[in-house]
Amino acid sequence: SLAERVKTATYVFEGIVTAVNPPQVTIQVTQYFKxxxxxxxxxxxxxxEHSCSDFLTLDQQAIFFGEGDINSMLTAVYDGAFGSTRxxxxENLAAIAAAVDCMASYHNGQLHVPCIAVTGIDKIYTADLSWQPLSNPMLFSVTDVQPSTGIKPRAYIETIDILILESFPVQVRVVAKGYFSDGCGRIxxxxxxxxGNTFNINITK
Structure with a gap:
């Protein structure tokens, strides 16, 4: 499925083919989804080369799925009958927006929506909205809408272990284990x- 393809690919983006030199193609990226x-x-x-959907031509626009080093050469992610492009x-953009890790956030009356797929429009957008005080139910006014520049990976903490070492003075080691939502994240x-006796640990990505 398209959702599975999005989750397995390191990079998902829309682009236009600007050069075809088999087995290599050059693509001008118009927007990153992952x-x-x-x-x-x-x-x-x-x-x-035996897949009809992988027969790429100059100026062709498509959604691409890749893995590898994006600064040198990506390898297309093949998906059987669907080939390596969409x-x-x-409809496909809405499916991609639903498949990637894309959660809205609300803070101090400001609502940020990182990815919006609009019916009939071939782009994904981000939007910022402001809460209208005293409104019931809550009403928001749109303050900014921009084409998405890419959906950033999230970091998930699965386990935290606290180890007390046999030393003097006492030493404590914190081991946090988790994963990023795609292969692009890093600490x-x-x-x-x-x-006082409280230690606050902040891990940024």
């Missing part, structure tokens, strides 16, 4: 702040 901060132009290989359509910094 994968942080990729370049505006990528090169891909690994298309199945048609750019509102940036780890900050530890002590307040």
């Amino acid at each position: 994968g942080r901060g990729g370049p505006a132009q990528v090169k891909m290989t690994g298309f199945n 048609e750019v359509s509102p 940036d910094q780890i900050h530890t702040v002590r307040t």
Whole structure:
């Protein structure tokens, strides 16, 4: 299914074929759906020449699924009868938006919606809305709408173990294990702040 393809691919993006040099194609990316901060132009290989959907032509627009090093060469993710690309359509964009990790957030009256698929429009958007005070039920006014520049990976913590070492003075080690929602996430910094007998650990990505 399209949802499974989105979850297994490292990069999902819409683009236009600008060069075809079998087995390699060059693609001008118009928007990223999965994968942080990729370049505006990528090169891909690994298309199945025996699949009709993988017969790419110059100026062809499609949704691509890739894995590997996006700064050098991506390998197309093949999906049997569906090949390695999908048609750019509102239905496919809505399915992609539903499959990626994309959750709205609300803070201090501000609602941020990171990905919106609009019926009949071949793009995914982000939107910011402000709560109208004293409204019941809650009403929001739209403050900004922009085309999505890419859906960033989320980090999930699965387990946290606290280990007390046999040392003097006593040392405590915290082991946090988890995963990112795609292959693009990485840990940036780890900050530890002590307040009395309480230690606050902040892991940023």
